[in-house]
Amino acid sequence: MAENSAEKPLTLAEKVWRDHVVVRGEDKDGQRSPDLLYIDLHLVHEVTSPQAFEGLRLAGRPVRRPDLTIATEDHNTPTLEIDKPIADPVSRKQVDTLRTNAQQFGIRLHSLGDANQGIVHVVGPQLGLTQPGMTVVCGDSHTSTHGAFGSLAMGIGTSEVEHVLATQTLPLNPFKTMAITVNGTLRPGVSSKDIILAVIAKIGTGGGQGYVLEYRGSAIEQLSMEARMTICNMSIEAGARAGMVAPDETTFEYVKGRPHAPQGEDWEAAVQYWRSLRTDEGAEFDVEVVIDADELDPFVTWGTNPGQGVSLNDSVPDPTQFHDPVDRESAERALQYMDLDPGTPMKDIRVDTVFLGSCTNARLEDLRKAAEIIEGRQKDPEVRMIVVPGSARVRLDAEAEGLDQVFKDFGAEWRFAGCSMCLGMNPDQLAPGERCASTSNRNFEGRQGKGGRTHLVSPVVAAATAIRGTLSAPSDVGAGLGGGDGPLPSGPRADAQQPGGQGQGTPLASGPRAVAADFAP
Amino acid sequence: MEPITTHTGIGVPLKQSNVDTDQIIPAVFLKRITKTGFDDALFHAWRKKPEFVLNQEPFNQGTVLVAGPDFGTGSSREHAVWALKDYGFKVVISSRFADIFYGNSAKQGLLAAKVAQPDVELIWKELERQPGTEITVDLESCTVRCGSVDATFEIDNYTRWRLMEGLDDISLTLRQEEHISTYEATRPGFKPTTLPAKV
Structure with missing residues (x-):
């Protein structure tokens, strides 16, 4: 975590990259071989991991850091009758394979029926495992979600899953950087989803290829963590493997108190480091795109x-x-x-x-x-x-x-x-x-x-x-004033920022809720 | 991984942009736990249409796919690469590849050759004029030859070297074990661990 004051100003992505280089690539014939980067958190699910575990088994390799790895069942699991065995035998076999692999390789797994089971990109932040300034990977392209915390988070293929399991590192070619500045304030009924759909419509599905996107500007700063996650999530739909938002008080508030958040002195040290994770004054992006949030409609x-x-x-x-x-x-x-x-x-x-x-x-x-x-x-x-x-x-x-x-x-x-x-x-x-x-x-x-x-x-x-x-x-x-991710008409917005989220957010209605027959599953 | 230096085979024109990984292999085929046997899943929806290029002789024997820009967009599923390889493709040509697909290809020894779109269009014309025309792709010189069309392709040196040597990434990285351990010793104590589990 060397101070960078005397060196050239860096973007957020470059700082996180710098702090994870294990071995720098070498220059050869005017081209650089990839840097070897350390991976702080590896998320695993049932679909893109079986062949990776099989690869380890065949080569006789252990998982290097089970304590930086966590698995959940999400892609293939039913959303009805989850207490029964999975009906489709092929799906069931894949989920069973993950269970066996997790057990054999000593990996923490949240299975169907567990309170922490769920979509891998929802589970990481929820447990406080996703924190600012980390490198996060998963065999799923929507890993970009975790960039909302100011982490460098990206989807990887199964060969890379195996590589991270075996070495806790990944050889990566440096990215170019793109600033996506969203100024202004969202109007009622307009959401962070509309921002990202507008961004993709503007730069195209290939516009972000080879780049890490950094979302910044007043409209982004006003967003809750969950709204920021929506934006970073879809960075891949613009072709970018990763998208990031610089961590700020909103981020720290969200992380604080979650099960795996740092505590005591560790928390102080972490926040001090996290505060340094902002694009330096004078740092240059390879490309800059500007969007006016005031102009946006639902998309x-x-x-x-x-x-x-x-x-x-x-x-x-x-x-x-x-x-x-x-x-x-x-x-x-x-x-x-x-x-x-x-x-x-x-x-x-x-x-x-x-x-x-x-x-x-x-x-x-x-x-x-x-x-x-x-x-x-x-x-x-x-x-x-x-x-x-x-x-x-x-x-x-x-x-x-x-x-x-x-x-x-x-x-x-x-x-x-x-x-x-x-x-x-x-x-x-x-x-x-x-x-x-x-x-x-x-x-x-x-x-x-x-x-x-x-x-x-x-x-x-x-x-x-x-x-x-x-x-x-x-x-x-007729929902003229509510809805969307912009500020509420009066007072500060209440948000889903509470760890464990026991109903600390916007009250839905005043007065008692009508009780109706439970006719949905 | 088998080393590749040069490959010659029948070119298949796939005149579409944004061929996403859900088209290359739909999610229902991702339930398998093996790395092979995905050839039947390749372009599954499109292969049901008789007019689809892979349903036509001699394109069904092709080994070099020539696609429009932004090939392999969408999901990170490496199954897309496995399916292309299982079908018999050795090379995919496009002017732009999605990042994850590009990386996955290199790791499986499928050559993803970036050829400028005007050249791609010339190759398409050649393949349509003379179906069955073979394409030769040479990693040594980074060139593509298809009938009268000569083009170059882009590839970074490191990927090119690994493809030509047929090198496995994990063994390469494990040579750096000492550096990894040194780095691990300097990681700040506030970084989270998944174990012991806290909920």
Whole structure:
């Protein structure tokens, strides 16, 4: 952690990188070989790890640091009847394989039914294992989520999973840096999801390739940790392996008191170091992008990659208006798959399903914001709504404050935690041709089920859409002042910042909650 | 890993941008616990359409895939690389690769060759004009030859060296064991550990 005062000013990403170099790469023929970086935290799940453990076994290698490794079951797990054996034998075998591997290699595992089971990117922060200035990896591209703490966090492939298990290091080529400055203040009904969808629409799905993104500016500083996680989560959809936000008081408050947060003198030492993790005055980014938060509307995708998005007030674009032939061809193909006509107002598009879930938007705050919109209203009877909390803990905390009842009263299905319909590995899938407003992160062809059609939205847009049956903003259902991630009209925002989250956030309603029959699962 | 220096095989034009990993291999195939046997899963949805390029002779015998920009976007699943290899592909050509896919390819000995988009389009034309045309990719000279088209490709020296030597990353890193231990000894005490478990 050497002081850097006499040297060239550094960006946040460069500082975290510098502090993890085990062996610097060598210059050869004008090109540098990769740096070997130390990895502080390795998150493991059942899908991308079996072949890595098998590799270790074949080579007779142990896991170097089981104490820096943690596993959970999420991608393949059911969200109904979790007390029964997993019905699909292939899924069950994969989950069983993780259990065996964890036991054999001495790795901590949170299994289905455990209060700390859940989507790996929800579990890490929740336990306080994700902290500022760390290097975090996982065999999952949405590992970028943990960058919200000012960590360098990235998805890796299975060979790299094996490499980290064996050596606790990873050879990496230095990245370029991109500043994404979001100035201003979000308007009511606009969420951090809309910021990141707007960023991806602006720079494209390949715009971030080779870069680490740093989100900064007044709009980012005003966001809660959970809202920041949503933004960093989708950095990969812009092509960037990692996205970061400099840690600040909001970050420290969030980490403090969590099970694995430093305590006592360690806490003081940690905070002192964390405060140094800011991009230096005069540090240069390779690219800078500026977005005005005041101008943003709720965003929604119309196509089959996350860059194909527009304001919810716009219409389906006309492919013939795209100048780039590659973009035009891609738009034509997307509209055909999505069964949409150019010029159709986005708000006229009817959906069959609303999915509130995923590592992008299934934390407690997301559930609260959606519940705030739907409470006391009725779901469109034709629409199926599935709510899948990001972790078992989120589910318990939501239940403690009665959110489950709000969703059930509304007619939504209240499920157990996991990745679920975000990628349709478990039985939660769209039917062919089914259209879904989804708070997840990818609208790829067939992602949520073969032939399924996905529109990516924020939790409050998902909620409003479930009420009207067509893609809708919170303001369309009369939620003019609430919703979104901007500041509340009066006073400081209450937030999901409390460790263990026992209902410390925005009260959903005054007065006692109506008790209704428990008709959802 | 088998070393590669040069490869010659039938080129397959895949004239699409943003070929994401869900298209290369859908998530339902990720339930397996082996590294092989994914050839049937490759481009699973598209292969159901008769007009898809891999359903046509002689492209179904291809070993060099020539795709549009931003190939391999999306998830980190290395299964995408395993599926391409299992099918028989040795080389993928595109003007831009997603970072994670690119890294995964190098680790599995699949050559991801970055060729400028105008050259990619010339290769597409050549392959359509004369289906079955072979493409030769040479790692020594970083060149691609397809009929009358000669192009160069970009690859970093380190990846190129590892591909040509067929080197395994883990054994390379384990040569640095002493440095890793030295680094570990200097890590600050406030860094979290997962064990003993606290909940």
